[in-house]
Amino acid sequence: MSATLSRQFGRPVVTMTLFLVVSFLIVPVLLTFVGSFAGEWSGVLPSDFVTLRNWREVLGLTETVGSQRSMGWDSILSLGGYTLAVPSELIFSVGLALGGVLINLLVGVPIAYAVARYNFRGKEWVNAISVLPLVPGVILGVAFLRAYPTLSGTSFGLIVGYSLLKAPFMVMAVRSEFESMPLQRLEESARSLGASWPRTFLTVIVPNAKSGIISGAIICWTLAAAEFNFSYIVWAKGTQPLALFLQRHISNSSFTKAAAAVSMFFCIIVAITVLLQQVGSRGFDTRG
Amino acid sequence: MGTPSGHPDGTFSGVRARIKAGVTIVESIVDPLTERDRERRRVVALCAPFAALLAIAGAYPLWEVFRISVSAEQYRSVGFSLQAYRTLTTDPYYRRVAFNSLWLAGGTTLASVGLAVPITHALEKYDLPGEDVFVTLVSFPISLPGIVAAFMILVLFGNNGVLTNLVAVLTGRESIELAIAVSAPGLFVAFCYSMIPRATLILRGTYAEIDHAAEEAAQSLGATPWQTFRHVTLPQIRPGIIGALILTFRTGLAIFGTLIVIQTVVVWTLQISRELATGYDIQVAGAMATVYFFFTFAFTALGLRYTSAEVGL
Numbered sequence: 383m384s385a386t387l388s389r390q391f392g393r394p395v396v397t398m399t400l401f402l403v404v405s406f407l408i409v410p411v412l413l414t415f416v417g418s419f420a421g422e423w424s425g426v427l428p429s430d431f432v433t434l435r436n437w438r439e440v441l442g443l444t445e446t447v448g449s450q451r452s453m454g455w456d457s458i459l460s461l462g463g464y465t466l467a468v469p470s471e472l473i474f475s476v477g478l479a480l481g482g483v484l485i486n487l488l489v490g491v492p493i494a495y496a497v498a499r500y501n502f503r504g505k506e507w508v509n510a511i512s513v514l515p516l517v518p519g520v521i522l523g524v525a526f527l528r529a530y531p532t533l534s535g536t537s538f539g540l541i542v543g544y545s546l547l548k549a550p551f552m553v554m555a556v557r558s559e560f561e562s563m564p565l566q567r568l569e570e571s572a573r574s575l576g577a578s579w580p581r582t583f584l585t586v587i588v589p590n591a592k593s594g595i596i597s598g599a600i601i602c603w604t605l606a607a608a609e610f611n612f613s614y615i616v617w618a619k620g621t622q623p624l625a626l627f628l629q630r631h632i633s634n635s636s637f638t639k640a641a642a643a644v645s646m647f648f649c650i651i652v653a654i655t656v657l658l659q660q661v662g663s664r665g666f667d668t669r670g
Numbered sequence: 671m672g673t674p675s676g677h678p679d680g681t682f683s684g685v686r687a688r689i690k691a692g693v694t695i696v697e698s699i700v701d702p703l704t705e706r707d708r709e710r711r712r713v714v715a716l717c718a719p720f721a722a723l724l725a726i727a728g729a730y731p732l733w734e735v736f737r738i739s740v741s742a743e744q745y746r747s748v749g750f751s752l753q754a755y756r757t758l759t760t761d762p763y764y765r766r767v768a769f770n771s772l773w774l775a776g777g778t779t780l781a782s783v784g785l786a787v788p789i790t791h792a793l794e795k796y797d798l799p800g801e802d803v804f805v806t807l808v809s810f811p812i813s814l815p816g817i818v819a820a821f822m823i824l825v826l827f828g829n830n831g832v833l834t835n836l837v838a839v840l841t842g843r844e845s846i847e848l849a850i851a852v853s854a855p856g857l858f859v860a861f862c863y864s865m866i867p868r869a870t871l872i873l874r875g876t877y878a879e880i881d882h883a884a885e886e887a888a889q890s891l892g893a894t895p896w897q898t899f900r901h902v903t904l905p906q907i908r909p910g911i912i913g914a915l916i917l918t919f920r921t922g923l924a925i926f927g928t929l930i931v932i933q934t935v936v937v938w939t940l941q942i943s944r945e946l947a948t949g950y951d952i953q954v955a956g957a958m959a960t961v962y963f964f965f966t967f968a969f970t971a972l973g974l975r976y977t978s979a980e981v982g983l
Contacts, residue, residue, distance in 0.1 A: 388896035393796065400792040400804065403785055403866060408807050410822035413832060423830060489719040496716035500709060504687030511684040512720060514970065516728045518924030520939045521959040525731030528738055528952060546727040549720070579712060610815040610927040615943060625927070629817045632931055637830055644821055651813045655806065 411648060418642035436642035440631065441469055475624035478537060479606035482544030483552075486602045489545070490552030491588065491595060497553075498560035499569070512553045519547055523615025535618030543616065544606040551605060552598040559594020563587075604654045608647070685729070688717065732963065739956030754957035764941075764958075771937040774854075775922030778861035779869075782922075783914050785862075786869035787907075791899075793870075794877040805874075811867045816860075816927025823860040823932070828852070854935050860928045869918045876910025916973040920966055938962055 417423050421433045490512075496502075497509045517525070522543055526534035533539045568590065572582040588595070610625035617626060624647070631643035702708045734747070742749030758764045793804060811819065826833050829849040837848050850856045880903060888898045926939040933940070938958060945955035 388894040392895040396788045396792050397796065397798070399785065399788040400798075403789055404804060404807050406826075407811050407863065407867065410825040410832075411810070413825050414821070417825075485723065489723045492716040492718075493720040496713050500713050502710065502713045504684060507684035507687055508717060510974070511724070515920075515924075516724070517732065517959075517963055517966075518926065518939065520924075520926045520942055521735075521962055522728070522731070524942060524946065524952075524955050524959050525735045526727075527946070528956065529731035529734040542723075542727045546723055549723065553720075579708075604813050608813060608815045608818075610817055610930075611924075611939075614927070614930065615946070625815050625817065628815070629927070629930060632817055632821045632824075640821065641825075644818055647814075647818065651810070654813070655810070 414641045415645045415648060417638055418645040420638050420641075423637050423641070436639045437646070439639055440642040440646060470621050471624055471627045474537075474621040475607045478540050478544065478623060479603045479609075481537075481541035482548060482606040483599050483602045485541065485545035486549050486552040487595070487599060490549055490598065491556050491591075494553045494556040494560055495565075495583070495587065498557050499565045513550045513557075515547065515550055519543075519609060519611030519613075520615055522547060523612045526612075526616050534616045539616060540613060540623065543612045544609055547609065547612060548602040548605050551601045555598030555601055556591060556594050559591045559598075560587075563590060600654055600657060604651060607650070685721065685724075688714075688721065732959075735956040736960050738952055739954075739960050741953065744951075744953055754953040755961075757954055758957055758961065767936050767938055767941045770935050771923060771939075774858065774861060774935060774937055775919055775925075778858055778865055778922050779915055779919040781858075782862050782865035782869045782918055783873075783911060785866055786873050786914065787911065789866070789870050790873040790877050791903075794874065794880075808867055808870050811863060812871065814864070816864060816925050816929075817931050819863045820860050820928040820931035822863055823856055827856055827859065852932055852934055857928070857932050857935055860932055861922055861925060864925060864928065865918050865921055868921055869914050872914040872917060873907070873910055876907045876913075880906050912973070916970060920970065923962070923966060 418436050419432045419434070420429060421431070421435065422429050493508070493512050497505060497512065502508075516522070523534075526539060526543055530539060534543075565587070568586055569579075569582055572586045573579065577586065608625055609623070610629065613623040613626055614629070617623060622630070628643055628647060631640045635643070702711055737747040738745075739754050740750055740752065741747045742751040789808065792798065793801060793808070798804065811822075814822075825831055827850045828834065829846055829852075831849060834849045838844065841848075850859075884906075885898055885902050888902045889895075893901070924939065925937075926943070929935070929937060929940040936944070939962075942955050942958050942962075945951045945958065
């Protein structure tokens with residue numbers, strides 16, 4: 383490439399690539415959201431605005447039939463004549479994902495600390511195993527069906543599967559937080575003041591890594607709530623996880639209604655992203 | 671995990687190393703004498719919960735899958751037979767499925783990492799207004815499952831898609847003829863939708879570590895922007911690019927949800943689910959899972975061993 387070419391066009395071309403790719407990623411998201419309020423979408427752009435029908439149908443506020451079936455509602459709280467009801471698919475996934483996050487916290491925080499703080503033989507292997515997904519969801523699903531035939535389709539099976547699939551993200555988030563802390567100094571100070579090692583870990587180290595742990599938990603939660611591949615293979619009956627609910631709408635429903643279902647999911651992700659930024663984390667950053 | 675299980679993979683060596691270390695320190699764990707022993711005990715204790723989850727939810731189920739794939743009977747793990755693997759290697763159908771998986775994942779990996787380099791470069795090197803917003807927007811699709819990525823492609827390129835209809839209006843052709851969402855190119859684009867954000871994420875970590883002084887020196891010595899990138903920046907980000915290629919390729923091979931929505935090309939993961947859906951052929955599905963597992967393990971291990979790649983995801 384000649385000198386002038388690179389000087390003249392290098393930066394515009396690179397910047398243009400960024401704009402085009404960001405548009406490619408985001409324009410369909412915006413269109414979907416806008417389209418979810420449309421009554422009709424068969425021309426270039428959706429039309430017949432503004433209707434909340436799609437959203438009402440998807441959320442189960444309007445009666446629907448057959449494969450277009452919407453969310454059911456569970457009442458979780460009855461208080462003085464008022465009943466607090468929640469969409470069952472949504473709350474089911476929220477619960478499953480929370481269970482997965484809980485396991486992730488228990489397994490992810492300690493191993494992240496081991497890798498960040500200590501030098502030991504086989505450290506690179508432990509590191510690689512803890513941050514690389516072992517197998518994709520489909521294959522773990524097949525393995526679960528085979529190894530735990532009765533357990534795999536239950537909520538517990540889903541939770542355990544999610545926790546293994548999403549553990550790397552927890553380890554990464556927490557590890558990068560640990561790596562930014564003066565671990566050895568912290569540990570030695572606490573120890574010299576008389577705290578035992580377990581107590582140092584639980585009451586000094588872990589609270590100091592709070593923001594990394596919270597952001598790891600949020601990331602894992604988001605990814606587990608949206609987990610499709612594993613759920614698709616092992617899920618048998620009962621309330622569907624959210625991702626299967628989305629797939630049912632994408633495959634069977636009208637375009638605008640599928641748009642509403644997907645938009646509902648976007649809203650959750652956006653809320654989570656805002657939450658992540660509030661925590662002040664480095665979010666999906668991979669290295670400390 | 672006590673069995674010398676059939677996972678000579680990352681798990682296995684790591685676990686073996688851990689077991690080996692564990693054996694030598696059994697006494698010192700029970701009764702640690704030196705600070706070094708205590709530190710070992712701590713490392714073991716810290717790794718134990720993860721190892722337990724890995725054993726229960728990962729290694730044991732995969733071992734069972736391996737066992738049924740070499741079983742002499744269809745639904746029980748008894749005896750030894752390579753029938754399922756014979757099917758995989760001799761039936762041209764499976765060869766085609768494997769080929770589909772490789773070219774689709776390989777092609778989309780090259781495209782995604784190829785696009786991620788200029789994206790990251792623009793984000794990290796140029797002072798663009800609203801840079802944080804761009805970072806957020808590029809990262810957003812990471813949280814979207816494959817089915818949603820597929821829906822995004824339908825919105826753009828489907829029969830009803832915006833771009834399809836736009837081109838149809840402009841050229842006067844039928845939108846049905848122009849829709850590419852449900853075709854191999856559509857699938858290619860849908861894969862890229864999921865993979866570009868991940869590749870960008872990995873490369874951003876690499877770019878953050880670049881030595882800026884060297885670049886400025888090159889510039890002030892009269893190098894053009896392209897020469898600076900080619901001879902100063904690129905050598906520094908090469909390990910990151912190789913790491914991104916390995917990890918993005920893994921992502922590409924693992925994609926499944928997208929294929930459930932856009933079922934035009936049968937790849938390995940989709941075929942595994944089809945083996946179960948039609949006739950529940952757990953043996954062939956198990957063999958396919960085993961092959962997948964060894965393949966991804968082998969190329970990841972080789973990639974990390976023989977290149978200077980960095981892995982973060």
